[in-house]
Amino acid sequence: MPKKSVIRLNDTTDHGGQxxxxIEKYIYQDAPIAGKGDLVVCPKCEGTFPIIEGSESLKYQGKQIALEGMSTECGAKLIASQSEFLA
Structure with a gap:
């Protein structure tokens, strides 16, 4: 399975959200890394929704890390702003 980029604070979604x-203590290139349960604002669905997927192989203190293409509760797909940190 090809590796995917890790999602960070302020990354976007295919619904135009962010x-x-x-995780404030897990930083990559000056931005905290997001995981399952972190929140996304979605203008298309008019609300705030959690990330509902995370990597089984990359975790921080037990929290699964979110990767590009994973989903939020409203169905939006995450889009990474970086392509160097892969899992």
């Missing part, structure tokens, strides 16, 4: 919470 990641608004992340």
């Amino acid at each position: 990641v608004i919470t992340a």
Whole structure:
């Protein structure tokens, strides 16, 4: 299975939304990394929704890390702003 980019705070979604919470102590290139349960604002669905997927192989203190293409509760897909940190 090809590796995918890790999602960070302020990354976007295919619904035009943005990641608004992340793991404050897990930083990559000056931005906290997001995981399952972190929140995304979605203008298309008019609300705030959690990320509902996470990597089985990459975790931080037990929290699964979100990767590009994973979903939020409203069905939006996450879009990474970086392509160097893969899992």
